[in-house]
Structures are given as C-alpha cells and as structure tokens.
Amino acid sequence: MKIMTVDLEEWFHTPFFKGKKERYYTHTVVEQLLDLFQESNVKSTFFIVTELVKKNPEILKKIAEAGHEIAFHSYDHELLFQKHPKQFLKEASYSKKLFEDISGKQVLGHRAPCWSYRAKNKWVPKALKKAGFKYDNSIHSIALRHKYDYGKPYYEDDVLFIPMPVFDAKFLNIPPGGIVFFRFLPLRISEFMFNQAEKDYGYAVFYIHPWELYTPPIDLSSIQKTIKYYNFSFRKDTMLKFKYLINKYEFFSIEEFIRSTEK
Numbered sequence: 001m002k003i004m005t006v007d008l009e010e011w012f013h014t015p016f017f018k019g020k021k022e023r024y025y026t027h028t029v030v031e032q033l034l035d036l037f038q039e040s041n042v043k044s045t046f047f048i049v050t051e052l053v054k055k056n057p058e059i060l061k062k063i064a065e066a067g068h069e070i071a072f073h074s075y076d077h078e079l080l081f082q083k084h085p086k087q088f089l090k091e092a093s094y095s096k097k098l099f100e101d102i103s104g105k106q107v108l109g110h111r112a113p114c115w116s117y118r119a120k121n122k123w124v125p126k127a128l129k130k131a132g133f134k135y136d137n138s139i140h141s142i143a144l145r146h147k148y149d150y151g152k153p154y155y156e157d158d159v160l161f162i163p164m165p166v167f168d169a170k171f172l173n174i175p176p177g178g179i180v181f182f183r184f185l186p187l188r189i190s191e192f193m194f195n196q197a198e199k200d201y202g203y204a205v206f207y208i209h210p211w212e213l214y215t216p217p218i219d220l221s222s223i224q225k226t227i228k229y230y231n232f233s234f235r236k237d238t239m240l241k242f243k244y245l246i247n248k249y250e251f252f253s254i255e256e257f258i259r260s261t262e263k
C-alpha cells in the first residue's frame with residue numbers, strides 16, 4: 001500500500017531558518033494542495049504543527065472536511081530530543097484536544113519534527129500513550145545499513161511505531177518517498193526505489209511539505225546559496241513529478257493503512 005503524508009509546517013520551521021517566525025503562508029496554499037489531492041483521489045495524513053492551527057484554525061477544518069486524516073507534528077517544530085518530556089506531554093495533550101475540537105475527528109498519530117525520535121528517548125512511547133496517541137511515524141533510518149534497522153511496524157507501550165520503509169542500497173538505507181531523494185533524483189529512480197520499498201515492507205510512505213511545492217513569500221535571492229539549493233530548488237519539477245505519481249498510483253492515509261492491516 002502507498003501512503004501519502006504531508007508535514008504541514010511553515011518554510012521557517014526548517015532548521016535553517018530557526019527563529020524566523022514571520023510570514024505565515026501555508027494557509028494560503030492549503031486549498032490548492034487539497035484540490036490537487038481531490039483531482040487525483042488521494043487520501044492523506046496531514047501531520048500538523050500546532051502553531052499553524054493557532055494562527056489559522058480554519059485550515060485544520062478544511063483538511064478534515066476534505067476527508068483527510070489529522071495528526072500531530074509537534075507544537076512548534078522543535079526537535080523531539082530537545083524537548084523536556086513534561087513539556088512534550090503538555091503540548092501533545094493540548095494539541096490533540098485542540099485538533100479534535102476543531103476537526104470533530106479523533107487524532108491518532110504523531111510524527112516528530114525532522115525525524116528526531118531516537119531509541120534512547122525511552123520516555124517517548126509512554127508520553128505518546130499518556131497523551132492518547134495510537135501510532136507514531138517518526139522513525140526514519142536514513143543511515144548506514146543495519147545501524148538503525150527498525151524494520152517493520154512494532155508496538156511499544158501500546159503505541160504502534162510505523163518506521164519509514166527504506167530502499168536497501170547495500171551501503172545506505174534510502175527513504176525514497178520524499179524530500180531530498182525525491183526532489184534531487186530523476187523521477188524513474190525515485191519511483192523504482194519507492195515501489196521496491198513497498199514490496200519489501202508491504203507499505204511505502206511518501207512525505208511532502210507545502211514549501212517544496214509552492215514558493216514561499218520571501219526574497220529567495222537573499223538566502224545563502226547552499227540553503228536555497230537544499231530547500232527551494234526544483235520546485236517546478238517537484239510539482240510535475242508529484243503530479244505524475246499521484247495520478248499513476250493510489251495513495252491512502254496512515255489511518256486507512258492501519259485499518260487494512262487489522263482486517
């Protein structure tokens with residue numbers, strides 16, 4: 001099964017722009033993204049940063065009304081391993097209730113910012129359970145092979161951990177469903193790796209950010225070259241490649257994936 005996920009965050013939530021809390025624009029492009037999904041019949045999980053909802057609560061409503069899954073992507077996009085466990089629990093519980101009150105839907109899932117969950121953060125499964133979450137999708141083994149080979153979904157403290165499937169490139173685990181690999185590699189290679197990961201794991205997870213598809217309202221020429229290249233290059237190509245994939249394949253939300261495994 002192919003799974004679609006969106007990290008709904010602002011361009012300034014990426015680590016390179018830390019602290020620049022200005023020019024929220026995601027709320028102005030959400031509808032375009034929802035239209036795109038509707039045209040291609042995609043059901044997605046939206047991992048949402050709470051700050052965006054506080055600023056524009058109606059985006060959450062629109063996403064839920066379009067039939068997508070609402071999930072939690074931290075309060076302010078600070079890395080999970082930099083959060084104090086008590087602070088995390090407070091923010092996760094608060095956000096879950098806020099998202100549920102606005103959307104009228106149950107919120108089951110969590111994804112840490114920038115895949116910042118580490119096995120040594122032993123407090124995380126318990127905190128997720130306490131806050132009422134049923135699954136986590138934060139494990140991303142973009143690392144040397146075997147070092148972080150988490151393999152298939154597993155339970156810890158009654159929370160289902162769903163790692164990101166990887167393409168086994170012999171010396172490197174490549175998560176083919178998004179960001180750098182999808183934007184920088186030729187489409188056919190990404191597509192092949194994505195399909196292979198799906199064959200090996202039984203599922204593959206695609207992930208995209210609004211700022212990868214829609215130009216943020218900032219002066220890109222003032223941004224340092226390498227950062228600009230890493231974050232904002234190939235947006236037009238990314239959109240074309242993205243459209244190709246969602247038109248060719250069927251995509252489901254994580255909630256739908258979990259339900260399909262329970263049958």
Ligand SMILES: [Zn+2]
Nearest residue numbers: 007009113114
């Ligand atoms: Zn993020």
